[in-house]
Amino acid sequence: MSRIQLLDPATASPAAAEQLAITKQAFGTVPNMFATVAHSPAAHAAMNGFFAALGKGALAGKVGEQVAIAVAHINGCQYCLSAHTAIGGMHRVSEANLESARHGDSDDPMARAAMGLALEIVRTRGRVSDSALAHARLAGLDDAAIVEVVAHVALNVFTNYLNNLAQTTIDFPVIALESAA
Known part of the structure; x- marks a missing residue:
């Protein structure tokens, strides 16, 4: 059982909901790790940005x-x-x-x-x-x-x-x- 509950997009703040939508657009779904980090929209934005940027880098894929x-x-x-x-x-x-x-x-x-x-x-x-x-x-x-x-x-x-x-x-x-x- 997770010690940090997954953030429900239906009850998320507007900032958290925005990051969850970005994650869903990028991955087609919201993996549990992203629903966990979504409690902090700042951390979630950083993680989304990091994954997106590295996905385009020389070591991608x-x-x-x-x-x-x-x-x-x-x-x-x-x-x-x-x-x-x-x-x-x-x-x-x-x-x-x-x-x-x-x-x-x-x-x-x-x-x-x-x-x-x-x-x-x-x-x-x-x-x-x-x-x-x-x-x-x-x-x-x-x-x-x-x-x-x-x-x-x-x-x-x-x-x-x-x-x-x-x-x-x-x-x-x-x-x-x-x-x-």
């Missing part, structure tokens, strides 16, 4: 979803692990890569490099070593992609922590954290 899976796994967020596994499938990430993304691996060198950097950012709280950064660059990440990896980490840490705190009810096919470990 397949790579971004694999980064999200890796970060969700390391942060123990079953909601985000489940959501991004489902969304990754919609982006045609293979089943093998969806599974290996939990551990920061992929048969796509760009995805592997982005996940490796993302996991290092999470582990070191952004204090990535010169050698880890050089490794990411050698693997093909330029400065723009590196900044975008940091942005993906920031967004996913926010959503992971929110869902872990709220214990948001999972409204995607559930991926067990135990099978991800």
Whole structure:
């Protein structure tokens, strides 16, 4: 049971209702995570904007979803692990890569490099070593992609922590954290 109740659009403030409508337009539905964050229209607007902007970035789609899976796994967020596994499938990430993304691996060198950097950012709280950064660059990440990896980490840490705190009810096919470990 969720520790923060889902905000009902019928009783939402005008600002919250506006953000819920933006979410529904973008996703075709309002996932439970968005109905949870909607209690704060400011946080919801930030999250909607972050998803929209990163969706148009260099690491959008397949790579971004694999980064999200890796970060969700390391942060123990079953909601985000489940959501991004489902969304990754919609982006045609293979089943093998969806599974290996939990551990920061992929048969796509760009995805592997982005996940490796993302996991290092999470582990070191952004204090990535010169050698880890050089490794990411050698693997093909330029400065723009590196900044975008940091942005993906920031967004996913926010959503992971929110869902872990709220214990948001999972409204995607559930991926067990135990099978991800």
